[in-house]
Amino acid sequence: MSEDVRVRFAPSPTGFFHIGSARTALFNWLYARHGGGIFVLRIEDTDRERDSDEFLQVIFKGLRWLGLDWDEGPEIGGPCGPYFQSKRSDIYREYLEILRKNGRAYDKEGAVFFKISGEPQLIRDAIHGDVVRREEKDFVIFRSNGSPVFHFVNVVDDIAMKITHVIRGEDHLSNTSKHSELFHAFGAPEPVFAHIPLILKSQGSGKMSKRDSGALIEDYAKRHFIADAVRNYLCLLGWSPKNDREILPIDEIISLFDIKNVNKNNARFDEKKMSYMNMEYVRALPFEDFYAHAIEVLKDSGLNFLARGETYARDVLRICQEKVCSLGELPQFVSYFFEANFECDQKDVEKLKKKCDIGTRLGEFVGQLSALSSFDEESLEEYIRSLCEKSGGPSGEYIHSLRLALSGRSVGPSLYAMLRVFGREEVLRRIERFL
Numbered sequence: 383m384s385e386d387v388r389v390r391f392a393p394s395p396t397g398f399f400h401i402g403s404a405r406t407a408l409f410n411w412l413y414a415r416h417g418g419g420i421f422v423l424r425i426e427d428t429d430r431e432r433d434s435d436e437f438l439q440v441i442f443k444g445l446r447w448l449g450l451d452w453d454e455g456p457e458i459g460g461p462c463g464p465y466f467q468s469k470r471s472d473i474y475r476e477y478l479e480i481l482r483k484n485g486r487a488y489d490k491e492g493a494v495f496f497k498i499s500g501e502p503q504l505i506r507d508a509i510h511g512d513v514v515r516r517e518e519k520d521f522v523i524f525r526s527n528g529s530p531v532f533h534f535v536n537v538v539d540d541i542a543m544k545i546t547h548v549i550r551g552e553d554h555l556s557n558t559s560k561h562s563e564l565f566h567a568f569g570a571p572e573p574v575f576a577h578i579p580l581i582l583k584s585q586g587s588g589k590m591s592k593r594d595s596g597a598l599i600e601d602y603a604k605r606h607f608i609a610d611a612v613r614n615y616l617c618l619l620g621w622s623p624k625n626d627r628e629i630l631p632i633d634e635i636i637s638l639f640d641i642k643n644v645n646k647n648n649a650r651f652d653e654k655k656m657s658y659m660n661m662e663y664v665r666a667l668p669f670e671d672f673y674a675h676a677i678e679v680l681k682d683s684g685l686n687f688l689a690r691g692e693t694y695a696r697d698v699l700r701i702c703q704e705k706v707c708s709l710g711e712l713p714q715f716v717s718y719f720f721e722a723n724f725e726c727d728q729k730d731v732e733k734l735k736k737k738c739d740i741g742t743r744l745g746e747f748v749g750q751l752s753a754l755s756s757f758d759e760e761s762l763e764e765y766i767r768s769l770c771e772k773s774g775g776p777s778g779e780y781i782h783s784l785r786l787a788l789s790g791r792s793v794g795p796s797l798y799a800m801l802r803v804f805g806r807e808e809v810l811r812r813i814e815r816f817l
């Protein structure tokens with residue numbers, strides 16, 4: 383790839399940062415980083431009525447959270463600031479003069495119109511192949527209130543910023559003949575276009591909208607998803623490394639990514655898969671990183687997780703690390719370790735009652751417990767095995783009964799690990815309370 387790749391992400395701050403925009407930003411960023419190119423962030427804020435600072439901040443925050451760092455932006459004094467179209471009016475006026483001089487712009491009803499050529503426009507798209515479209519009508523480039531229109535500023539900036547590849551959502555394919563007309567009118571070379579297919583919602587044929595669950599990037603941050611996991615998942619919406627692997631470090635994705643390998647077909651969003659991927663990332667975290675992140679989440683939740691000391695808290699988190707889909711679930715997932723007055727799920731109790739006599743199984747367990755010399759996982763497993771042999775009952779009956787008595791629910795970390803972490807006294811206390 384040429385050294386001179388220059389791509390841009392050009393959001394309009396008119397709505398929240400959703401998964402489709404994030405993926406557009408990501409594909410641009412990957413393409414730039416792959417080829418040692420430049421990734422420009424350009425805020426398309428010429429629509430004064432719909433733009434808002436809140437949305438702008440959400441976009442910045444989302445990009446930073448995903449680790450999509452941008453280059454350039456001299457208007458705010460040096461590298462790494464974005465460009466704002468609202469601050470570029472002089473440039474747009476200059477470019478308008480060019481069109482006026484060569485007879486391609488004229489005034490009508492207070493607005494400025496662009497005079498189209500009417501020729502069919504051949505759009506060479508790196509993903510869709512050649513597409514031919516023809517514009518039928520002249521279109522407005524400056525509104526009567528003097529503000530420039532999207533098509534005009536978008537193309538002027540792509541020329542002025544020497545953008546080589548326009549990677550954006552497929553919803554813009556239909557605008558591209560207008561853009562192509564403008565590039566020609568300025569005598570500027572066209573960039574390579576790459577229109578990325580849509581993201582469909584998890585069910586049906588509709589496009590994912592901002593109201594669909596899982597659509598907003600900020601929600602993932604709020605739910606304490608791992609940013610790397612979300613980014614990894616987004617990479618797979620329309621692109622794949624073609625080696626059957628899905629969980630890949632970002633450096634590897636950068637080296638494999640090519641816009642030519644983006645799939646033409648629409649990608650379907652799968653929230654379960656996103657959660658699964660997040661779980662894999664949580665599991666793979668070094669324990670100290672997991673712990674540091676986990677205690678932040680627990681602090682925010684108000685759970686008194688240090689009630690039994692830090693060693694105990696660490697033990698609890700260690701045995702839960704590989705069981706949670708996201709860190710956001712943690713407070714709920716571990717609450718009973720820190721609170722003795724947990725609720726017991728009556729439905730689960732009723733269900734288990736139909737299968738076995740919970741009281742008898744717990745009684746048998748308590749029976750010889752004091753004789754157990756060591757309270758580690760192996761000894762506990764061995765102990766339950768010996769109870770099964772004596773009674774002829776399946777181990778599941780002991781395990782499920784104990785889990786309910788200790789935690790009030792039927793899912794959680796390994797039962798033996800749980801017993802060890804609680805310790806003998808607490809186990810007895812909880813069983814007694816349960817009975």
Ligand code: GLU
Pocket residue numbers: 391392393394426536548549550551554
């Ligand atoms: N501001 C446009 C948008 O948010 C950008 C289109 C483009 O990338 O060219 O959809």
